Every structure is written in C-alpha cells, then in structure tokens.
Amino acid sequence: MKVDAGEFAAALAPGAVLALAGLGLGAALAATLAPGEREALGAMLAPRATLLLLAWAVLAIALGALARRAYAIWVRQPARLAEAAQALLAAGDAMREQPLPAAAPCAAGARALADVADALARQRDALRADIGAKVQEAARGIEHERSRLAALMSELTQSVVVCNLDGRILLYNPRARLQFQALSPTAGAELVGLGRSIYAVFDRQLVAHALESVQQRLQRGAAQPSAQFVTSSRAGRLLRVQMAAVRDPSAAPGDAAQLSGFVLMLHDITREFEQDSERDRLLHALTEGSRSSLGSLQAAVDMLELPDLDAPARERFLRVVREEVRSMSARIQSLAASASESLKTRWPLEEMLGADLVQAAQRHIEARSQVRASASDVDPGLWLRVDSYALLQALASLAARLAEEFAVARVQLRLRREGERAHLDLVWSGTPISTETAMGWETDPMTVGDEASPLSVRDVVERHGGAFWFQRERARQESFFRFLLPPAQPQEQLEAAALLRSDSRPEYYDFDLFRTGAQARELGERRLVDLAYTVFDTETTGLDPAQGDEILQIGAARIVNGKVLRHECFEQLVDPGRSIPAAGISIHGITPAMVAGQPGIGQVLPAFHAFASDTVLVAHNAAFDMRFLQMKEAATGVRFEQPVLDTLLLSAAASPQQASHDLEAIAARLGIPVLGRHTGLGDALLTAEIFLRLIPLLAAQGIHTLDQAREAAQRTWYARLRY
Amino acid sequence: MSRKPAPQANSAADGEGSPVNCKVLIADDEPNIVVSLEFLMKREGYDVSIARDGQQALDAIRRLRPDLVLLDDMMPLRSGLEVLQAVRADEAVAGTRILMLTAKGRETDIAKGLALGADAYVTKPFSTRELAERVRRMLSP
Numbered sequence: 116m117k118v119d120a121g122e123f124a125a126a127l128a129p130g131a132v133l134a135l136a137g138l139g140l141g142a143a144l145a146a147t148l149a150p151g152e153r154e155a156l157g158a159m160l161a162p163r164a165t166l167l168l169l170a171w172a173v174l175a176i177a178l179g180a181l182a183r184r185a186y187a188i189w190v191r192q193p194a195r196l197a198e199a200a201q202a203l204l205a206a207g208d209a210m211r212e213q214p215l216p217a218a219a220p221c222a223a224g225a226r227a228l229a230d231v232a233d234a235l236a237r238q239r240d241a242l243r244a245d246i247g248a249k250v251q252e253a254a255r256g257i258e259h260e261r262s263r264l265a266a267l268m269s270e271l272t273q274s275v276v277v278c279n280l281d282g283r284i285l286l287y288n289p290r291a292r293l294q295f296q297a298l299s300p301t302a303g304a305e306l307v308g309l310g311r312s313i314y315a316v317f318d319r320q321l322v323a324h325a326l327e328s329v330q331q332r333l334q335r336g337a338a339q340p341s342a343q344f345v346t347s348s349r350a351g352r353l354l355r356v357q358m359a360a361v362r363d364p365s366a367a368p369g370d371a372a373q374l375s376g377f378v379l380m381l382h383d384i385t386r387e388f389e390q391d392s393e394r395d396r397l398l399h400a401l402t403e404g405s406r407s408s409l410g411s412l413q414a415a416v417d418m419l420e421l422p423d424l425d426a427p428a429r430e431r432f433l434r435v436v437r438e439e440v441r442s443m444s445a446r447i448q449s450l451a452a453s454a455s456e457s458l459k460t461r462w463p464l465e466e467m468l469g470a471d472l473v474q475a476a477q478r479h480i481e482a483r484s485q486v487r488a489s490a491s492d493v494d495p496g497l498w499l500r501v502d503s504y505a506l507l508q509a510l511a512s513l514a515a516r517l518a519e520e521f522a523v524a525r526v527q528l529r530l531r532r533e534g535e536r537a538h539l540d541l542v543w544s545g546t547p548i549s550t551e552t553a554m555g556w557e558t559d560p561m562t563v564g565d566e567a568s569p570l571s572v573r574d575v576v577e578r579h580g581g582a583f584w585f586q587r588e589r590a591r592q593e594s595f596f597r598f599l600l601p602p603a604q605p606q607e608q609l610e611a612a613a614l615l616r617s618d619s620r621p622e623y624y625d626f627d628l629f630r631t632g633a634q635a636r637e638l639g640e641r642r643l644v645d646l647a648y649t650v651f652d653t654e655t656t657g658l659d660p661a662q663g664d665e666i667l668q669i670g671a672a673r674i675v676n677g678k679v680l681r682h683e684c685f686e687q688l689v690d691p692g693r694s695i696p697a698a699g700i701s702i703h704g705i706t707p708a709m710v711a712g713q714p715g716i717g718q719v720l721p722a723f724h725a726f727a728s729d730t731v732l733v734a735h736n737a738a739f740d741m742r743f744l745q746m747k748e749a750a751t752g753v754r755f756e757q758p759v760l761d762t763l764l765l766s767a768a769a770s771p772q773q774a775s776h777d778l779e780a781i782a783a784r785l786g787i788p789v790l791g792r793h794t795g796l797g798d799a800l801l802t803a804e805i806f807l808r809l810i811p812l813l814a815a816q817g818i819h820t821l822d823q824a825r826e827a828a829q830r831t832w833y834a835r836l837r838y
Numbered sequence: 839m840s841r842k843p844a845p846q847a848n849s850a851a852d853g854e855g856s857p858v859n860c861k862v863l864i865a866d867d868e869p870n871i872v873v874s875l876e877f878l879m880k881r882e883g884y885d886v887s888i889a890r891d892g893q894q895a896l897d898a899i900r901r902l903r904p905d906l907v908l909l910d911d912m913m914p915l916r917s918g919l920e921v922l923q924a925v926r927a928d929e930a931v932a933g934t935r936i937l938m939l940t941a942k943g944r945e946t947d948i949a950k951g952l953a954l955g956a957d958a959y960v961t962k963p964f965s966t967r968e969l970a971e972r973v974r975r976m977l978s979p
Contacts, residue, residue: 406941407868407912410962414874417966421881428877435870 125186130175137171188225196229203236274381277361280374282313282322294354294381308683310647310675312729313379317356321346325358326377333360333374345384353385397450404446408439415439464579466603469497469530469537472506476528479507483563484515487525494531498603499539505575506539506598508568512561513541513596521546529595536581537602542595553585553596638731638758639822643810646821648674648760649727650806651685652798653740654703656695660746665691666716667705669723670795672803673730677810679803685726686796688713703793717751720744724753731821735778735802737761758821762806764828769812771831781805860977861885861902865895865921866910866939871962875908875939878966882974892916896924899931905977911940911951919954926955935976939964 145153160167265286268275274291278284287307295307295316306316313322325342332340341359356379363375415435418424424432473490480488510528517523529540561568561575576583582599638646651671657664671685688705690713700706734740737759748754766776773784782789782801785808789801813819818827862884864875872888879886887902889895893915899907907925911918918938925931936958938951943961951959958972 402943403941406943406962407871410939410941410964411868411870411874413963414871414878414966418874418877431873432877435873439870 119191121190122183122186125190126179126183129178129182130171133171133175133178137167193225196225196232200229200232203232276307276313276379276381277376278313278379279376282319284309284311284313285376291381294383306725308673308675309680310673315725315728317346322358325356326374329358329360329377330374333362352383353388355382355384356380357382400446401450405443408443408446411435412439464500464502464601467499467501467503469493469499469539469602470495472499472501472503472539473528473530475503476507476510479511480514480526483511483566484518486514486518486523488514488528489525490528490530492529492531494537497530497532497537499537500579500601500603502575502578505570505578506600508561508563508566508570509572509575509598510541511563512568513556513572515563516556517543517548520552521548532602535602537600539598539600540595541598542593544591544593547587547594548585550585557583639825640820642819643813643821643824644677647676647730648733648803648806649730650674650679650733650799650803651723651727651740652734652795652802653743654705654793654795655743656691656693656699658739660743663693664743665689665693666719666743666747667691667695667703667710668795669719670797670799671723671726672796672799674733674803674807677807679800679807681800684796684799685723686794687719687722689719690715692716716747720747720751721753724755727755727757730757732757732759733762733802733806734759735762735798735805737763758825760806760821760824761828762802762809764831765809765813765824766805767831768818768824768827769809769816778802778805785809859885860906861887861904862973863887863889863895863898863902863904863907865889865892865898865907865913865918867891867913868910871910874966878970879908879973882970884973884977890914892918892921895921899925899934900928903931904934906935906937906973908937908939908973909956911938911942911947919951922951922954922956937973937976939969 144156148156268286268288271288272290274294275286275288276284276291277286284307287309292307321344325344328342329340332342339359341357343355343357345353345355347353359378359380360374361376361378363373412435415432418432419429419436470493473493477488477490480486514523514526517526523543523546525543527540527542529538529542531538557572557576560571572583576598579598579600581601583596585594585596587594649671650673651669653666653670654668655664655666666689668688669685670687673680673683688710690710692715695705695707695710732741732755738761741755741759744755762778762781763776766773766781770784773780775781778798778801779789782805785805787801787804787808790797813824813827816827818824862879864872864879864886865888866872866875867890876886876888887898887904889898891914895907895909895913895918896916898904899921909918909921916924918940922936922938925934925936936956938956938959939962940947940951940959941962942951948959948961957976960969960972
C-alpha cells in the first residue's frame with residue numbers, strides 16, 4: 116500500500132507540533148526562571164526525561180493516527196470520490212459495474228454526495244439505455260417499412276425504378292429488371308443495379324428535362340407533379356416513362372422545390388405503338404386511297420350523265436368506273452384480311468396462362484351451379500389475352516343454363532391452340548341442344564343464380580375479337596360451345612422462371628444511396644467503405660495469355676454500400692475459340708461441350724465492361740486476370756481504365772505476419788465458409804466477402820482511402836518481389 | 839360582286855358564261871381523274887393542258903403561264919404543295935391561281951394548303967358541277 120505525501124505529512128504533523136510546543140514552552144519557562152530555579156527544575160526533570168519523551172511519543176502517535184484518519188476522511192476520500200465521479204462522467208456503461216468507492220470510511224456528507232452522484236449516474240445510464248432502445252426500435256421500424264415497401268414493389272406488375280438526384284438507382288423491382296433485360300442486347304445485368312446510373316439507359320438530357328418540369332410544377336404548387344416522356348432504347352424498344360418526384364422529407368413544408376430523388380415508372384409500349392401505327396396506316400390507306408378513287412369515280416359518273424356524250428367518250432368513262440371499282444374492291448379486300456386483328460380488341464385484355472383460366476373457370480362453374488366441371492386436353496403452355504372475369508361469367512352462365520334446362524350434370528373444359536387462335540371449349544355428353552337455343556343463349560344477357568350481367572355471351576366474345584358457336588360431335592356423342600380467343604406470346608413464363616430464382620430476400624433497394632451526393636471528391640480520396648466495386652474472377656484455359664491462353668468464364672459480383680449484391684451478378688461462359696487443355700478441366704470443370712455455342716469474348720467483354728462501369732475492380736491476384744482482359748483490348752475495343760484492387764496484396768498489407776495469402780487461407784483466417792470454388796462466380800463471391808472483411812482490417816492499419824489502399828498494395832507488392 | 843346562277847353543264851358547252859380562252863393546267867398523276875377533268879374543262883371552253891407529275895406541272899406553269907391550275911398533292915417528283923410553294927416564290931408566276939384538288943382531306947391538310955397560298959382547296963371526291971362553277975368564278979375578272 117502506497118502512502119501518499121499528504122497522508123504522511125498529516126500523520127507526522129501532530130508529533131512535530133507537540134515537540135515544538137514542548138520545546139518552546141521549555142525555552143519560555145527557562146527564560147523566566149532564575150538560574151537556581153532553572154537548575155532545580157533541570158535536576159527535577161532530567162531523571163524524568165524518558166517519561167516526558169515517552170509521553171510525547173504516545174501523544175504524537177495517537178494524534179498522528181487521528182490526523183491521518185482525518186486526512187483520509189476529509190482529503191483523500193473526497194479526492195477519490197471526485198476522481199471516480201469524473202471517470203463516471205467520462206465513461207460509458209462499462210464502468211457502471213463498479214459502484215462509487217463510498218464504502219471506505221468517509222464523512223457522512225461525502226457519503227451522501229457519493230450516493231447522489233451514484234444515483235445520477237444510474238439515472239443517466241437508464242436514460243441512455245432507453246434512448247438506445249428507442250433508436251433501435253425506430254431503426255427496426257424503418258427497416259420493417261422498407262422491406263414492406265420492397266415486398267410491395269416486387270409484387271407490382273409495373274416497372275418501378277427509384278433514383279436519387281444523381282440518377283443512381285436506389286430501388287428497382289423485379290419487373291423493371293425484366294424490362295431492362297428486354298432492352299439490352301445482352302442479359303441486362305449491366306443496365307439495372309443498385310447504385311448504377313439510370314443514364315446508362317435513358318438520355319441524361321431527357322431525364323433532366325422531365326425532372327425540371329416536375330420541379331416547375333412543384334413550385335407552382337401542384338400536389339402530385341409528374342412528367343412523362345417516351346423514349347426508344349438501343350434495342351429498339353419504345354418506352355413510356357412516367358416520372359414522379361421524391362420530396363426531401365426534411366425540407367420545410369413551404370419549400371416545395373426540395374427534391375431528393377425521383378421515381379420512374381416504365382411501360383413498354385412497343386407493341387401498342389406498333390398496333391396503333393398499323394391502325395393509323397390502315398385508316399389512312401382507307402380514307403385517302405378511297406378519296407382518290409371516289410374522286411375519279413364521281414367525276415366519271417358526272418361525265419356519263421351528260422346527254423351529249425359520244426360513244427367513245429362514254430366508253431372511256433365507263434372504263435374509269437370499272438377500274439376504280441375494281442381497285443377499291445381490292446383495297447377493301449386486303450384491308451379486311453390484314454386489319455381484322457389490329458382494328459379490333461380495343462377492350463383492355465390481360466395476358467393469362469390458359470391453364471390458369473381453365474382452373475379458375477372450373478371453380479367458378481362449380482361454385483355457381485350444380486354442375487361438376489373437369490378439365491381435359493388443356494395445352495399447358497398456351498397464353499391468352501382475355502377479359503378473364505367476363506369470360507368466366509360467360510362459361511358459368513352457359514353451364515348453369517345447361518344444368519337448368521337440359522339437366523346436364525358434368526361439363527369438361529378443353530383448351531388448345533389452332534393456328535392463330537385458341538379454342539376454349541365447354542363440352543358435355545348426351546342431350547344435344549338445338550342451334551336456335553344456342554343462338555338464343557349467345558344473345559341473352561348472362562345470368563348465373565342471382566348474378567345478372569348486362570352483357571351477353573356475344574358481347575364477351577366481341578370484346579376478345581373472337582367468335583363463338585355451338586357444335587356437335589356425333590361420333591363421340593358430345594356437344595360443345597367453342598370460344599375462339601386471341602392467344603398471347605408466352606413471354607411471361609420466362610419471367611416467372613426468372614422471378615422464382617430469387618430465393619432469399621432480394622437486395623432490390625438501398626435507400627442509403629439517397630444520402631450519397633456531393634461525390635465531387637477525387638475517387639482516390641474517397642473512403643473504401645463508400646465505393647462501389649465489381650469483384651470478378653476469370654477461369655482460363657491456361658496461365659499465359661501471350662501464349663494463346665483464353666478466357667473461359669467471367670464471374671462477377673457487385674459491392675455497393677458495403678453489401679454484396681447477390682442478385683446482381685454476372686456469370687458468362689465464353690467460347691475460347693480453341694481447345695481446352697485437359698489439365699485445366701479438372702480445376703475449373705469447364706468442358707468443351709459447355710462452351711460450345713456460347714458467345715465469344717468479343718461479345719462478352721463489352722457486356723462485362725458495361726457491368727463494371729463506374730466501379731472499382733477487385734480481384735484476387737488481379738494482375739493475372741487483368742492481363743487476360745488487357746490482351747483483348749485491341750480485339751474488343753473496350754479498355755478497363757478504372758482502378759483495380761487486389762485482395763492478395765491487400766491481405767498482405769492487412770496481415771503482414773501471415774505466410775499464405777491464397778484465397779482459401781484468407782477465407783479460413785477471416786472465418787468465411789468456402790462454397791463452390793473454381794467457378795467464376797463462386798470465386799468472385801468469395802473474393803467479395805474477403806474484400807469486405809479486409810476493409811476494417813486495413814482501417815486498423817490506417818488505410819482508409821482508395822489511394823492509401825493502392826499505395827499499401829504497391830508496398831507489399833515490392834516487399835513480395837524481394838522474397 | 840354578284841354572279842349569275844350557275845348554268846347547266848350542257849349549256850356551258852358553247853362557252854357561254856365562261857371566260858373563254860383561259861388556259862387551265864391539270865396537274866395529276868392519276869389518269870382516271872385526268873380523263874374526266876380534261877373532258878370537263880374542255881367542255882367549259884378552256885384551253886386545257888396536262889401535267890403528269892410535280893416537275894412537269896412547275897415547268898408547264900412557267901412555260902404556259904396558265905390562268906388556273908388544278909393541282910393534285912400526291913404526285914411523283916414534286917408534291918403539289920412543293921409546286922405551290924415554288925410558284926408563290928417565283929415572281930414571274932406568283933400570281934397564278936391555284937386550286938388544290940386532292941385526296942388529303944384532314945382539317946390540317948386544308949389549313950396547310952390555304953396557308954401556303956392555294957386560292958381554293960377541294961377534296962376528292964367532289965361534284966364536277968361545283969368544281970366547274972368554282973373554276974368559272976375564279977377565272978372571272
């Protein structure tokens with residue numbers, strides 16, 4: 116136990132004071148006494164000097180102990196209390212485990228003070244925990260709402276893309292992703308992605324113009340300002356784009372012009388537009404073409420009416436009439452042949468899988484009548500363009516009438532494709548009905564139970580630009596009503612398949628990108644955590660591109676805002692245009708059969724280049740992969756000019772003491788499970804995980820920015836060279 | 839300016855009521871309409887010439903200086919509207935009276951034709967009697 120100077124002084128002080136007082140008293144006495152008396156006193160005291168000294172010593176020790184205790188109580192303890200309180204003030208909750216050291220002996224006032232300080236600290240900690248809990252709760256709430264929004268978006272059948280003012284994508288839904296895939300000559304992964312620029316798809320000026328008009332409308336006080344534009348994509352699709360503003364919620368209510376981003380809703384109108392133009396063209400041909408002919412006809416007829424016409428002139432005008440009538444007939448004929456499809460079906464029809472419609476019809480019929488309905492001979496791949504509800508009503512009403520009037524107990528539904536049309540049949544056995552009855556049913560308003568519809572079956576059929584009739588198959592003793600319906604392109608099957616692949620919760624949004632603005636700083640000065648990366652890996656036929664080795668596969672993943680976007684990957688096999696050495700096949704597993712029919716590097720590299728645009732490239736032993744990419748610069752015309760980071764070198768910079776920096780060793784060190792190695796994408800994803808965990812390790816070494824990381828990598832590279 | 843009611847077509851055969859010796863150019867690539875127009879205009883007593891396309895029409899206007907042109911719009915080489923603009927821009931023939939006689943019958947087409955300087959705009963089909971009347975009025979001093 117250490118004794119501090121103050122305590123020591125306090126303990127000695129009473130003894131010293133007593134000694135001084137005794138000596139002083141002695142001196143004063145001596146001065147007042149006569150020499151004889153002095154001697155007598157001396158003689159009297161001398162033999163008792165030991166006693167006096169002893170008494171002094173006892174008193175000094177007793178008083179010293181008292182003084183020391185007083186010091187402890189009045190000086191040292193309050194000082195310790197103050198120190199502890201100070202620490203309490205500075206420290207967080209970790210310190211709270213130790214109570215204030217008030218248990219040591221101290222004055223009642225100090226103890227009370229200590230208790231109060233302790234209570235205050237407790238109160239503060241409770242408040243702090245409370246705030247923490249509230250913040251967490253709020254964050255959870257926000258996260259919850261965000262995922263609800265994302266879920267909602269993913270269900271929308273309309274394409275939605277949300278961007279910040281820089282045009283960076285913060286959210287897109289699966290529909291938008293599909294739409295962009297249709298826009299792109301390749302897979303479209305390079306067009307839509309979190310943090311990507313929307314200007315890769317749309318002309319910047321066009322978007323800026325729309326944004327400006329939205330802003331103007333906002334300033335004029337429009338409640339829901341939006342703008343529209345139509346644009347065509349590089350792949351020739353025509354898109355109608357509706358833009359709405361995302362207002363900055365923190366802006367003052369009066370300050371309407373504060374935008375923080377915009378929402379784009381996309382609608383592919385290529386087909387509608389083609390149909391409209393075709394309709395226009397036909398209409399135009401019909402009106403103006405006919406006008407000319409009618410003009411000639413009318414003039415010739417007028418001339419023919421003249422009484423003084425001679426025979427040759429009459430013949431001449433008759434010939435005009437004949438010719439024009441013939442040409443008009445031909446025109447109408449060809450028009451009728453070509454126009455029937457596009458001139459009809461103005462009614463908004465939806466595309467639906469035929470099998471789904473049949474299934475719904477079965478339920479609809481059975482729920483509304485006594486008839487048992489079954490399906491047979493249903494083409495599983497047939498898509499229809501239908502007004503499904505009206506069609507279900509028509510089927511149910513027909514089935515109900517069959518049951519009521521002809522006691523039909525079971526019906527069958529058939530659906531198949533016949534040329535350009537689909538046949539939807541309502542079939543029953545026995546009890547044939549007369550054609551007149553069938554005609555009546557076609558034109559009567561539909562009723563099923565208490566549900567009456569103003570529509571007749573014929574109305575429903577006309578809505579579809581279709582046809583309807585009753586037919587008998589004597590051989591099979593069957594009768595059926597047949598609906599002739601327009602089929603649809605089976606494109607949505609692809610979409611459904613694409614949607615199914617999203618197993619986990621997709622990363623289709625990242626609202627944190629709203630905050631990134633002001634990125635004017637040089638790329639090199641930006642922090643590693645803020646940058647977007649394309650982490651990639653190539654599989655190759657061998658190790659030396661200069662000796663003719665070629666890329667077999669490119670796999671890449673994106674990192675935006677410190678997250679690996681597993682739904683925005685790039686994975687493409689490449690036809691190397693040469694043989695694949697057997698030695699390599701055991702490593703990468705890519706056989707000649709797998710690359711047969713795959714695109715060549717000339718197509719894949721530009722797509723990968725677009726995928727990686729605006730990002731920093733990351734690869735493990737990047738020099739190897741970059742060499743292969745650079746060898747192809749001349750042939751493909753794409754250059755990878757963005758910065759490149761190498762996880763091998765960065766790992767060496769982050770943990771210089773480690774001997775091995777191969778992918779598996781680093782993964783094991785950082786506790787990353789290794790799955791699916793040696794596929795381009797598998798390695799890229801692993802590298803991405805490693806890279807994300809290297810960033811904090813690098814920060815611990817004082818490496819924060821891209822430039823610093825590149826310098827560090829270079830140093831380790833030279834360091835490794837020396838070994 | 840008041841006018842006599844239009845005479846019957848047959849009574850116009852002898853040229854009575856129409857300004858005689860007026861030159862009329864018919865510019866149309868459709869022979870079936872030209873045949874009737876030519877017959878009609880000759881019957882009205884005019885000196886008729888024919889152009890089969892826009893370029894011929896412009897050349898004929900410059901060469902023959904017709905008093906009136908019946909001008910179709912959709913013709914090879916030059917459209918009727920191009921011819922119209924060229925005529926109005928050429929000082930020597932700018933005063934030529936031009937009647938557009940075309941199958942383009944939309945409001946916008948008519949407005950455009952008149953704005954570009956057509957004196958009249960008639961859409962096909964038309965009544966020959968009314969056309970003859972109109973031509974006669976346009977050629978009256």
